[in-house]
Amino acid sequence: ETGVTQTPRHLVMGMTNKKSLKCEQHLGHNAMYWYKQSAKKPLELMFVYNFKEQTENNSVPSRFSPECPNSSHLFLHLHTLQPEDSALYLCASSPEGTGIYNEQFFGPGTRLTVL
Amino acid sequence: AQKVTQAQTEISVVEKEDVTLDCVYETRDTTYYLFWYKQPPSGELVFLIRRNSFDEQNEISGRYSWNFQKSTSSFNFTITASQVVDSAVYFCALGPTQGGSEKLVFGKGTKLTVNP
Numbered sequence: 577e578t579g580v581t582q583t584p585r586h587l588v589m590g591m592t593n594k595k596s597l598k599c600e601q602h603l604g605h606n607a608m609y610w611y612k613q614s615a616k617k618p619l620e621l622m623f624v625y626n627f628k629e630q631t632e633n634n635s636v637p638s639r640f641s642p643e644c645p646n647s648s649h650l651f652l653h654l655h656t657l658q659p660e661d662s663a664l665y666l667c668a669s670s671p672e673g674t675g676i677y678n679e680q681f682f683g684p685g686t687r688l689t690v691l
Numbered sequence: 692a693q694k695v696t697q698a699q700t701e702i703s704v705v706e707k708e709d710v711t712l713d714c715v716y717e718t719r720d721t722t723y724y725l726f727w728y729k730q731p732p733s734g735e736l737v738f739l740i741r742r743n744s745f746d747e748q749n750e751i752s753g754r755y756s757w758n759f760q761k762s763t764s765s766f767n768f769t770i771t772a773s774q775v776v777d778s779a780v781y782f783c784a785l786g787p788t789q790g791g792s793e794k795l796v797f798g799k800g801t802k803l804t805v806n807p
Contacts, residue, residue, distance in 0.1 A: 617799065618796070618797045618798060632794065679741060682737070
């Protein structure tokens with residue numbers, strides 16, 4: 577596989593469930609990102625990892641817990657979500673961890689619905 | 692505070708028409724980057740262009756062109772002779788050049804529909 581892949585592509589969960597989103601990049605990049613895309617809202621950056629270290633947490637509620645075991649994999653663990661958390665969750669990666677002048681490559685996203 | 696405004700929520704054109712997508716930004720930074728991304732129905736954002744605030748030259752890439760006007764804080768995107776495959780949501784984004792922050796600020800996007 578090439579590029580940035582995300583699984584699952586669609587997820588429906590109840591408010592008491594625990595689930596995880598997975599992102600994998602096959603580009604040899606060192607930075608990975610989680611974004612949230614809600615209807616009629618701008619894309620929101622959630623987390624940034626550079627060389628497996630979290631460098632940005634954009635005031636995200638603790639019910640979202642990221643994990644980056646290595647530079648190629650990024651997870652978003654979900655627990656006790658609310659219906660307003662329903663959105664498209666996009667993962668991205670970029671070559672270097674310190675410069676946004678490096679373009680970000682996005683995955684296809686996971687469409688999450690919280691009932 | 693940084694902000695990106697894409698005033699056009701949706702645009703619909705007929706194939707072969709030219710269309711311009713507007714982007715206006717606000718920033719107190721003296722240097723910054725501007726981006727355009729395309730999001731087709733499949734979901735993933737596709738990078739189109741990055742522009743450094745120092746470089747005010749307009750750019751053309753095939754049917755795509757970008758008009759950067761620092762005086763009006765605008766970075767507009769024009770598609771010439773539009774095609775059905777251009778149908779997508781287009782996002783303009785602003786990012787810092789310093790501070791090590793990877794935070795891009797996105798506009799709300801403009802949904803472009805090109806009808807045959």
